[in-house]
Amino acid sequence: MRIEKAKSQETPLAEQVSALIGVPSENIMVSKGLDGIEVQIGRLTPEGWKQTDDVPISKQSAIKAWAKKL
Amino acid sequence: MLGSSLQIGAQSPYKWVQNPDWNGKTVSNTFEAWRQILGEMSGGRKALWVPSTQVVSGSGSTTVVEERCDISTGTTTESSAGRYSYHGTMLDGSVTNISRPNWDKKSVFQFEIFIASFNAETKIRWQITQALTIGDLAALGLGVEIAGSTLKLASYGANAAQALLTAMTLTASTVYTIRIEHDPASAIRLYVSNVLKATQSTVGDIPSGSPAGYVTFFSILRTGGTDTTGRDAYVNNPWILQEI
Numbered sequence A: 001m002r003i004e005k006a007k008s009q010e011t012p013l014a015e016q017v018s019a020l021i022g023v024p025s026e027n028i029m030v031s032k033g034l035d036g037i038e039v040q041i042g043r044l045t046p047e048g049w050k051q052t053d054d055v056p057i058s059k060q061s062a063i064k065a066w067a068k069k070l
Numbered sequence B: 001m002l003g004s005s006l007q008i009g010a011q012s013p014y015k016w017v018q019n020p021d022w023n024g025k026t027v028s029n030t031f032e033a034w035r036q037i038l039g040e041m042s043g044g045r046k047a048l049w050v051p052s053t054q055v056v057s058g059s060g061s062t063t064v065v066e067e068r069c070d071i072s073t074g075t076t077t078e079s080s081a082g083r084y085s086y087h088g089t090m091l092d093g094s095v096t097n098i099s100r101p102n103w104d105k106k107s108v109f110q111f112e113i114f115i116a117s118f119n120a121e122t123k124i125r126w127q128i129t130q131a132l133t134i135g136d137l138a139a140l141g142l143g144v145e146i147a148g149s150t151l152k153l154a155s156y157g158a159n160a161a162q163a164l165l166t167a168m169t170l171t172a173s174t175v176y177t178i179r180i181e182h183d184p185a186s187a188i189r190l191y192v193s194n195v196l197k198a199t200q201s202t203v204g205d206i207p208s209g210s211p212a213g214y215v216t217f218f219s220i221l222r223t224g225g226t227d228t229t230g231r232d233a234y235v236n237n238p239w240i241l242q243e244i
Helices: A013-021 A057-069 B030-039
Strands: A028-033 A036-045 A048-053 B053-057 B061-065 B068-072 B080-086 B107-115 B122-129 B141-147 B150-156 B162-169 B175-183 B187-192 B195-200 B215-222 B232-242
Touching: A013 A028, A013 A057, A013 B053, A036 A057, B053 B061, B061 B080, B068 B080, B068 B215, B107 B122, B122 B232, B141 B175, B150 B187, B150 B195, B162 B187, B162 B195, B215 B232
Parallel strands: none
Antiparallel strands: A028 A036, A028 B053, A036 A048, B053 B080, B061 B068, B068 B232, B080 B215, B107 B175, B107 B232, B122 B141, B122 B215, B141 B150, B150 B162, B175 B187, B187 B195
16 A cells, blocks of 8 residues: 655645634635535534534625635 | 465465355456355445645645545644545445445545654644544544554444544654454554554444445644654555455
8 A cells, every 4th residue: 555645735625724814724614515614613522522602693795705716 | 265375475376266155156367266255245346536626824834646645734833734625435325425334334545645754843643534524533434643653553333532542653764564353343453564563342443334425534633832854654556345
């Protein structure tokens, strides 16, 4: 098995959202699949991701515009 | 049942050399044996990562290269990365439930894993799970968890909690073949590079029934605020097979 380290030049998705809504990227979870994009605000615990809040309504239009460009 | 054996040796390497009785059928060569083996499995095939969904936080990222999935925390503390894929390999006879495993059937899950480096703040998980966020098993399912460099067998059954069994300490930058065998209401066995390392035989910790909505989920999660080295892991060549 040959392993090559992934070299992505793109800014990670969570960091892109962080810049849009002003929440630290470690408190943002982005799910990107064929059926769409989901953004959650929360935090990591040893057991896993815990959602703590919804994206503020005032920031949702910016998120939707960003998602359309992906 | 396999009446005779697939003999691999100096006289006839990698060939089916006898006429074994395979469930009453006679096979005379490797191809016929493989054909019979396929006939006893439900949708047995490679579990590819296409299509799949990426789940990331912080500087986490994932990459899919054919049947390989790469996950990375990136350099930001408290970052995570994962990718899940609905698999159509376990059928219960319904198109709408194509991702539904039947835990009352024997099955086997196998993949290669490579972890570039370890850290105490990092957990790497490979799961057959219903959850679509990174975390412990929270419903019927099974998998492995690597906390730091410690490999553990994870399962969730009627006892309604994730059960962990410590298997071994892994070495960084090493390719391991992980195989998890599921025998309903009997045992889950974890093999590492073909050596048995852990057996879950508590019936209440073995999944059962045929619940809907299962994914293969490979993830890395970093808690704690000190580690800023990017931690990378790779899964390759995944198989999911279930008896018919």
